[in-house]
Amino acid sequence: MPIVKFVKEKKEIEVAEGANLRAEAVKAGINLNQGLNGFGASVNKYINCTNLTCGLMSGSCGTCRVLITKGMENTNGLTTKEWLRFKTPIMPDPIPCLAFVGHEDTMRLACCTKVMGDIEVESGPEVNLFGQNFFS
Numbered sequence: 045m046p047i048v049k050f051v052k053e054k055k056e057i058e059v060a061e062g063a064n065l066r067a068e069a070v071k072a073g074i075n076l077n078q079g080l081n082g083f084g085a086s087v088n089k090y091i092n093c094t095n096l097t098c099g100l101m102s103g104s105c106g107t108c109r110v111l112i113t114k115g116m117e118n119t120n121g122l123t124t125k126e127w128l129r130f131k132t133p134i135m136p137d138p139i140p141c142l143a144f145v146g147h148e149d150t151m152r153l154a155c156c157t158k159v160m161g162d163i164e165v166e167s168g169p170e171v172n173l174f175g176q177n178f179f180s
């Protein structure tokens with residue numbers, strides 16, 4: 045069974061192959077919905093697209109961003125929503141496009157990520173809203 049290591053939380057959990065990363069984190073008491081640079085984390089823990097739509101609109105709010113710092117090859121490929129959010133400037137929902145903010149190769153939305161093997165996860169990665177890349 046795959047092992048998921050949450051680096052900041054210093055916690056490791058064993059999950060079934062194909063398990064949803066966000067769902068497994070919730071079961072383990074880890075909040076991956078940390079809003080934008082931690083702002084809104086306590087609210088986003090409950091108010092997020094997965095909770096509000098019972099998973100039907102997962103991938104829409106962007107508050108569950110994580111970095112897969114090891115084992116990206118042990119996850120499913122980017123979903124269409126992740127690709128649109130990370131690779132293009134056209135996702136206008138609550139947290140606008142996350143393209144051009146850095147970490148594009150390791151950033152995932154936890155609610156869209158399936159765990160297929162061992163991975164390491166960094167929760168709540170910082171977004172530099174004033175960095176030279178954000179508005180490029």
Ligand code: FES
Nearest residue numbers: 103105106108155
């Ligand atoms: S919970 Fe909304 S994008 Fe993941």
